[in-house]
Amino acid sequence: MELTCVATCSRGLEEVLLQELQLLGVRGQARPGAVEFAATWEQVARANLWLRTAIRVLVFLASGPCSGREELYQLAFSVRWEELLWREATVAVQVAGRHAAFANTHFAAMVVKDALVDRMREHRGFRPSVDVKNPDLRVVLHLERGACALYLDTSGEPLSHRGYRPRQAQAPLSECLAAGLLLLAGYDGRQPVLDPMCGSGTIVVEAALLASRTPPGWKRSFAFERWPFASTHHLKEARAEALAGRRKPAAPIVGRDLAQQALNLARKAAKAAGVDALVRWERGDVRELPRVPAGTLIITNPPYGVRLGEEAELVALYRQLGDAVKRQAAGSTLWLLLGNPRLARQVGLKACKKIQLFNGPLKCQFCAYPVVEGEFKKGGA
Ligand SMILES: C[S@@+](CC[C@H](N)C(=O)[O-])C[C@H]1O[C@@H](n2cnc3c(N)ncnc32)[C@H](O)[C@@H]1O
Structure with missing residues (x-):
């Protein structure tokens, strides 16, 4: 299955991220602070494991024009959450970007969460719980001048968190x-x-x-490893291959x-x-x-x-x-x-x-x- 993906990065690193993706056999298109690309689950797994300059790897869910609450709610309600969430799954919504109608990004996150919960109740008869710190499924809402897009965050903790940095480090670079x-x-x-x-x-x-x-991420785990609908055996293979190499x-x-x-x-x-x-x-x-x-x-x-x-x-x-x-x-x-x-x-x-x-x-x-x-x-x- 071909997924539409976005790898986010710090501005100025788009070209090197594009080259990193090319090494993984993926062709992308750079935009400020991100590279868009099409990929299979196997490539998403490899991207999380191997990309050194990406902060997160996101999978696209839906996008559309958005002038305010109602449109955002409808867009979020249109996503087939029932195919993504299981009974005990916890969720969180994270907001990136800016939009005049959502100066309060917390409000925008609530609208998406309400739509998701309403759809789950309607289709599955239960409400998923929210866990802001360690959700099973983190939804990213990207706001941009009159439009918005929803993504699933396959990485979890940002990929910059490789897990090796001691807490006491002062003014460290990402x-x-x-x-x-x-x-x-x-x-x-x-x-x-x-x-x-x-x-x-x-x-x-x-x-x-x-x-x-x-691989920079060789000692950490990724959010998608918890998802029943994502194949994780590719990650195991990629890790083993990387260690041998x-x-x-x-x-x-x-x-x-x-x-x-x-x-x-x-x-x-x-x-x-x-x-x-x-x-x-x-x-x-x-x-x-x-x-x-x-x-x-x-x-x-x-x-x-x-x-x-x-x-x-x-x-x-x-x-x-x-x-x-x-x-x-x-x-x-x-x-x-x-x-x-x-x-x-x-x-x-x-x-x-x-x-x-x-x-x-x-x-x-x-x-x-x-x-x-x-x-x-x-x-x-
Ligand atoms: C901005 S920090 C570098 C941060 C580093 N890139 C990291 O990721 O943790 C600058 C460093 O320069 C060191 N430093 C300052 N003056 C120095 C000097 N004269 N010779 C060598 N190191 C010096 C400081 O001890 C400090 O660790």
Whole structure:
């Protein structure tokens, strides 16, 4: 059976997500923050298991114009919920997007839930219960300028929740964004990788998963595994195949940080992700960077300085980071995720590529600097 699907992602990652889907034998079409594609249940299972940059994989149910409550209710009532829900199944409705008639998204969710419950009572004679935290079936209502669409969320917990991140991590990157940075930088698992300000190690762990051909979701479960109408044996097969295909990375994957506490968390994360034997952690100041082999992808997100007074200190750090890289990493490429354009100017290297991305709500630039030897010159960025 062919399903109409949407994989959602952070804006700026649509093209890499499209390429990831192509590797799974699926052709898609990108739209802002998502890629649409047609797939079988087997491909949905593989998409959940393998996609590194997708946040959720949704299956389309219904869509239509929508100017207010009545139309939304009718649309939601038209879905054959009785074919999807079983007696003990719990549901939740999640709302995404915006619509003038539903400034209160909670209200929109209630309308969908009421229609679903009414239809179930009419067709099956029982009311499904709501479980907002851990539903068997999460319905996603997408609102967009006078129209709305309903989807089933096959992923459950967002796919960025791989399950390896320790809770105490401070200002960590989303796992999907970290994987997206690596893919945007052209990482295919064969180049050496260094994150010299690795924090809790998300970029490094994602690099190790990628280089070892480990599916990002290999240790977690997905919502569709609970559904009687979805075939789950494909997932079992895909997992077994993936585990048999794991291999050792061909080049070093290294994380460095000044803070021992951050490195402790990074080690924990690597262990939980099953890649601790594939990576190396070093404690050190980025300003005292040891020699870096030519051809290394140096990828990092330095501190942005959100608090008052921090920015002045960071001006020097960004300049010294640029200097250290020029001294020690000629022949490599530095990729920085930059959230503050004033600090970006301090790096003193000329960017050959700038990609706009979002780190949560923060608009960022992901910039590539081919590294050539030399000292910091004012106005060099
Ligand atoms: C924004 S965080 C990186 C977050 C990381 N990508 C993650 O996913 O957890 C920046 C990191 O830079 C580190 N840092 C700050 N100054 C440093 C320096 N001079 N040398 C090395 N690391 C430094 C901090 O300890 C912090 O862990």
